[in-house]
Amino acid sequence: MGRDPFEAVVTAHQGEIYRYLRRATVGVAEDLSQETFLRAYRAYPSLPADANVRAWLFAIATNLARNHSRGERRRRAAYTAFRSSQREDGSEGPEGAARFIEARTAVEAVVDRLPVKQRLALILRKFHDLPYEEVGRSLDCSPEAARAHVFQAFRKIRHSLEDRELPGVEVG
């Protein structure tokens, strides 16, 4: 048969899918990760034996995340503010570290407010190293469009941080 039993699929990928959904959505990662694997279980017998199971799972999870993201922006902004306030402000530490943490918080806030396709493309590419073909498959778009989403995401981050000094950048 050439294909692993479903239990092996769960063992191999549950952690990563959960991590992805935790970053891609707010407060529903547990539910959506469960739903991802239940959907996968239903469809698993029809999956070709040579399919890229990891990428397929990401596509299912992404679909769920996108469906969930409607109406989520306000929840997201509130959650990010909460998350930032929970973080150590690092003002006692060395200046560089403090600036880095500040920048990190700012970038995180921008990422959380990105349009859903840009945010998911960025997460899939940068955090989970999915090739652009698979990012495209997850988002129902071409690899080129997926690349463009990531580009737009970075540009938005760049413009949001316009006046901020980023650590490690030499000016002039």
Added chain:
Amino acid sequence: MSNTLNECLRIQPDLVASATGDAEPDAARRVGEHVRACAPCREELEQYRAIDRVIGDLRPTPVSDSELAILREELATGLADLRRRLVRYRIFRSPLGRILIATSEAGVVLVEYLGGRGDPTASRLDRIRGMEPVEGGAEIDDLYRDLLGYLGGATRRLGWPLDLRLARSEFHREVLEATAALPYGAVTSYARIARQIGKPDAVRAVAQALRWNPLPIVVPCHRVVGASGALAGYAGDRPAIKERLLGIEGVLLERDRREAHVARDRMYARPGREQEYCLPTCGSIPSLTLARLTLFASRESAETVGLRPCTSCRPDLHPISR
């Protein structure tokens, strides 16, 4: 001047890709060349590199073991529930029309004759609560092949595991199980099934239970007839199918006025739970109804289930001519 501006705009996607480690070698090279001559773009490159470093720091940390254990457990519960509910089905063409076969993890759950007026795919499946029907996979093909083999007379045993969850009651389940034990080419009566399950007075209830058989053919309710040998009903209102299935198994039928009967005088008979099978004329057999008899279409069908020829009437020496 505007040329350079266009160039800077054009190269932006590659510049960002290069800063974030995502550029093809050609693009990276072009960017390298451009920023050597273009200070603003060089600065942009640095900005994006810095952003990329910050993004890198946002990479999610691995899930802790305890979190993962909780996730595992919750999923295991969800999957167990889904497995119980999940039923895979396919609809096939057959000499008897379209047939739906549905299986669960435990076995075959439903066999349904589709067709008739209206939507040829309307199925009981849609109306059964607690089940999630999903169009199913290649594993049902094997069942379909078996079924075709049976309908063609080649296969005499459908050794499918059965999932009797659609039985309406414990009584219903007992009736189905007793019926499932009837061998190929054998016929008995509702009354005898009732006796077998220890409820000799429940003859009509047995007939009713078999009317609602969720697994026709597989649970061979077509092999159960009236005590007089009259075919009685089948699957609601499909007596023609019952006749056809009996015919496939070699059971001879007679037509008397409008009703079809099993031709019991041309079938071997097993009284009660005897280990022998007899000619229809042996001893007291002619006076017994099918409440006390199981009939067999052939010596083979009797001997396949371990019965021996009666030492009195010797069906082995005097087989019934067909």
